[in-house]
Amino acid sequence: MDNQMKLEFEKSKSGNKDERYEAYQYILKVTDQKVDWAYEVWDQLLEDLTHKDNHQRSRSAQYLANLAKSDPELRMMKDFPKLWEVTKDEKFVTARHSLQSIWKVGIAGKPPQKEIVMEYMVDRFQNGTEEKNFTLIRNDILENMKNLYSHLNDEVIKQTALHLIDTVQDNKYRKKYTNIWK
Incomplete structure (x- = not known):
């Protein structure tokens, strides 16, 4: 240095x-x-x-x-x-x-890094609904997945994000999250 x-x-x-x-x-x-x-x-x-x-x-x-x-x-x-x-x-x-x-860890060039980032984000999206500001956290997670997808062009990332969006009950947020992936 x-x-x-x-x-x-x-x-x-x-x-x-x-x-x-x-x-x-x-x-x-x-x-x-x-x-x-x-x-x-x-x-x-x-x-x-x-x-x-x-x-x-x-x-x-x-x-x-x-x-x-x-x-x-x-x-x-x-x-x-x-x-x-x-x-x-x-x-x-x-x-x-x-x-x-955090998505930058996932594009570091090795599959295990992408996998650990995705694993943690999916878990937080699914299990973090008790957190304060969880809708913003979910938004950031989906933005991270979009960034990963844009860099890696990995269809699994996109399908995972779309699946997570489909699990959202509130139509307002489902629409907002879907717009990230348009």
Whole structure:
């Protein structure tokens, strides 16, 4: 990892609000492609998933989701449950930002990563109706599946999403969810 990248990670944790946001944007842009330094920050990002600052938890989750494509050792398979926990964060904005980036783990290039992401999302869609804001969570899950489908063109993903939509009792939400897949 070069010094610029180290500095950006530091700025994303400290500095003023504008600096943190610029560093966050920079890190997401860089990690949108494979990088060879993922493991230099991996353990710290895992640790920061439980940081006292909800913004740090959110950023760490998003960075890890982006770095899944730079994980030849498939550490994500072991660490995914820790990442998934942030999608249930006490701060809903943190949970939502984390959930909205989780699909990136599924496009990391290895079938097991896609399968674990799908398994967790399907389970949450089916069994998360007692959660606060579960209709928004379901919407995000279906958006994630749409993103996965768009990248992988895997018909199983589409059929799974459509099946989940068919299980929704409320016509208002069924229509809203169906529109994601039009």
